[in-house]
Amino acid sequence: MxxxxxxxxxxxxxxxxxxxxxxxxxxxxxxxxxxxxLFFNNNFLAPHDVDRKANGNTLICAVSLNEMFAHPPRVRNQVPMPINSANNRIIEIDENGRITWEISGLAMPHEVEELPNGNLLVADTTFDRVIEINYNTKEIIWSWEPSKINWTEVNEEWDENHYYNNPKTYDWTHINDVDFKQYGEWNACLVSLRNFDLVVELNYSAESINANNASNIVWWYGDYENATLLSRQHNPDYLENGNVIIADSENDRIVEVNYSNKEKVWESVIELRWPRDADELDNGNLLITDSYNNRILEINRTTQEIVWMFERDLMIPYESDQLENGNYLISTEYMGKVIEVNQEGFIVWSYGFPVFKxxxxxxxxxxxxxxxxxxxxxxxxxxxxxxxxxxxxxxxxxxxxxxxxxxxxxxxxxxxxxxxxxxxxxxxxxxxxxxx
Ligand SMILES: [Ca+2]
Ligand SMILES: [Ca+2]
Ligand SMILES: [Ca+2]
Ligand SMILES: [Ca+2]
CATH class of the missing domain: 1.20.1300 (3 helical TM bundles of succinate and fumarate reductases)
Incomplete structure (x- = not known):
């Protein structure tokens, strides 16, 4: 024809x-x-941790959607992450959405914390490490690597055949969070190793050359596949009262653990599905990211009543923070956006593109x-x-x-x-x- x-x-x-x-x-x-x-353009994000900086810019752990799709087959086939993948970045954007700073070469970064000296502490998840990045030079000036630790020295019950002492090629630890604390004389950081079902506190010092000594682990909670303690947790935080709060994700609950005796002193009773973040707010309430229920909740810690809720434009949200102006900054993860929502539930700012929607x-x-x-x-x-x-x-x-x-x-x-x-x-x- x-x-x-x-x-x-x-x-x-x-x-x-x-x-x-x-x-x-x-x-x-x-x-x-x-x-x-969706599969080949690394501009579409599935953001993990998002933080508003004091200068008004927003830090985003910018994992591309295509990297999120590539993750399950990588785990199944134990394929390592490429060293310099542009799919895995931390970006800093101004209020107009312009990128003012970025670093790539990470592996599914989950958490970023700005330190008092301006450097960034990062949970570099599938490179199985926590790193400190010099903000000006972008050099890695400190790193904590669980593969270099003899875990039997931390707890003699974890022998040489234990999962902790046998690194895998890809997604061995799934380190997904780091939280920083100044104790006065010394600095600490709290690290979540999701695949270990374990949270550890490190004696953290940027100057230390022996970051990977087992003795630097000064506190830990959880045990491998012991779901009575934790099951694939996210986002442990230090509380004002010195305890630790943890999103005990696959147990569908939030738990508060007494720092001194490791007793569970509080747990959520409201129905949650795969919660991945629980922040203590200034008014004492908890801000919970209820991932598989696609909602952000603020609850009264004593009565466990829901006092505020947001459930639009979320798709398995990762985490949320309350900002100084009272608004909430939310990582919508698979919806592809970072949004700022006011108390009335209106979206007042956003970054990213909702490609699925x-x-x-x-x-x-x-x-x-x-x-x-x-x-x-x-x-x-x-x-x-x-x-x-x-x-x-x-x-x-x-x-x-x-x-x-x-x-x-x-x-x-x-x-x-x-x-x-x-x-x-x-x-x-x-x-x-x-x-x-
Ligand atoms: Ca955050
Ligand atoms: Ca953070
Ligand atoms: Ca966190
Ligand atoms: Ca948060």
Whole structure:
């Protein structure tokens, strides 16, 4: 068939068929452009920790969405992370979203903490280390590496065959958090090793050349696969009262552990699914990121009543912080955005691009369009006087299907977050304990 034949054939088509073809071409080409972006464009983020700096800029552990998709097969096949992957960065952005500072060459960075001297302490998750980065030179000036530690010296029950003493190629520790504390005479940091089910406190000093001495581990809580203590935790924090609060993620709870005797002194009773962050607020409340319920909660610690909640535009949110102005800074993770939300629940600032949501919305709108066109033409057909009974019946079936499609996709559009939440709650039991 020549091009002329093809054009002639197209011209002979009825107008309704041309419109259908046009819409389907639009749908297919949009998806052909957008879906590869998800997998190959490192500009779409699944942000982990986000912090607002004193100068008003925002630090973001900017892991690309495609790196998040690459993570499970890497774990399964033990494929190491490339040394200089642009998919794994920490960026600092100003309020207009301009990048003012960045560092790459990390491996799924989970947590960044600005130190009093301006340097950054980073949980460099899948390189299995915590590092201090000189902010000006971007050099790594301190690192703590669990693979260099003889864990039997920390606890004699952890012998040479123990998981802790046998590093794997990829995602051995899943170090996902570091929190800094000045005790006066000495500095400490609290480190979460998710795959160890363990939180350790280090005697931390940037000058130390022996960071990896077992004796630098001055406190620890948890034990490998002992879920009565912790199960794949996130974001341990020092509390004002000296205790430690931990998002005990796969136990679906928040726990407060007494620092002196390691007794559990408080735990959440409200229904949480995979909580990954619990911050103590100035008013004594807790700000909880309830990841698989797609919501951020502020609860009264004593009554456990929910006093504030936000649940729009989140997709497995990672963490949230309360800012000095009272607003909340939220890492929406798979929604691809960092957002600042005020007390009334309005988004007052955001960074990033909600690529998943756009895909859902665009496809839903286009499919509603197609269904609308079908309804228009089928009702026109029904007014033809010589229609056979079979044709009439078929037209009614097509009308029914089109109306059903419109209702279905309108529900998708208006209840995107609710549907997402129901879906995640439904699949949560099956993915609990997976590589995510
Ligand atoms: Ca934060
Ligand atoms: Ca932080
Ligand atoms: Ca943290
Ligand atoms: Ca937080």
């Amino acid at each position: 020549t091009l002329d034949d093809f054009i002639e054939r197209i011209q002979r088509l009825r107008i309704r068929t041309k419109i259908r073809i046009l819409i389907i071409l639009l749908l297919v080409s949009f998806n052909l452009v957008m879906i590869p972006q 756009l895909l859902f919305y665009f496809n839903s709108f286009v499919l509603i369009g197609i269904a609308g066109i079908e309804i228009f033409y089928k009702t026109q057909n029904l007014s033809e006087p010589k229609l056979s009974k079979k044709k009439i019946a078929l037209n009614f079936v097509a009308l029914g299907v089109s109306i059903f499609m419109i209702v279905l996709f309108l529900i998708v559009i208006f209840h995107f977050n609710g549907l997402l939440q129901s879906f995640l709650q439904f699949i949560y039991p099956s993915i609990k304990g997976s590589v995510f």
